[in-house]
Amino acid sequence: MRFSEKKTATILRQHGYKFTPQRRVVTQTIASTQDHLTPAAIYEKVHQEHPNIGLVTVYRTLDILAKLGLICELHAGGSCHSYTTSASEHHHHLICSNCGKVVDFSGYDLSELKQRLSLETGFEIEDHLLEFIGLCQACQKEVIR
Amino acid sequence: MRFSEKKTATILRQHGYKFTPQRRVVTQTIASTQDHLTPAAIYEKVHQEHPNIGLVTVYRTLDILAKLGLICELHAGGSCHSYTTSASEHHHHLICSNCGKVVDFSGYDLSELKQRLSLETGFEIEDHLLEFIGLCQACQKEVIR
DNA sequence: TTGTAATTGAAAAATATTATCATTTAATAA
């Protein structure tokens, strides 16, 4: 599943949110790059084309998009508070520590581990976080080691 | 491996850092709770017993301890910038979304996935992040659902 | 087209984090 404006609009409206031009632009901006972006970076990009969109709106939009699963917040590599577009239904991320490029992957099943942990600890597991960090092919050549 | 003051002192000194009373207190504070703590929470606890230890020292100490692997930074459950003691060599975390209790687990091998991802994407993988979030046994009874 | 609740932008407030610097201190070697 690729990024789709119609999907974004539908999901927003389904949850009682309006599909405003600002939200469209923010979503589009995050979807149109391969790396992950911080709120400040998103604001900067957005602001270039749309100087009337404020930083506060970016923050508010990020909160909503993340809550609805339309974007993902990344953590590995020290880059907390950084967002990437949410392409497929359930997936995990592989992040380049040099250029920030994000590659999605899916098809890895953690349910066995989840079950083991439930049994061993008594926890009722709700969610998980799985990310890999490393050097993408392009950066392996560039980076001095 | 449990928390040991001697180990903390040794590792700090091995890396050219001094083992100061402040660092001892911060490390001990993080080790003496089951949950994860934010810098502010750590400062608050530390400050009660040692009013002379400042917030800046707490921040500086957390950076060093994290870098040396003596404490772990947690991310799942919206609690970025939250720390827990680092018990065993390599392990992952299971976090209670209600009370913040952290349970370590190890013995789960991601190397097969790591290899698959390397092959598929060309990435040279450096590290990963794996955390589970859920309700611990005690909180399952308490929390209204 | 209209009514209304949601959204926005701007400014201010609140939080969180980092830099600076004079003073103190841990750890090494004499």
Place this chain on the structure above:
DNA sequence: TTATTAAATGATAATATTTTTCAATTACAA
């Protein structure tokens, strides 16, 4: 044990980040 020295500390200030507030605007359902 003492002297030496580089590292660490605490206090303050500076910076960065995020949230609140509120009047004006706007999306969208009726």
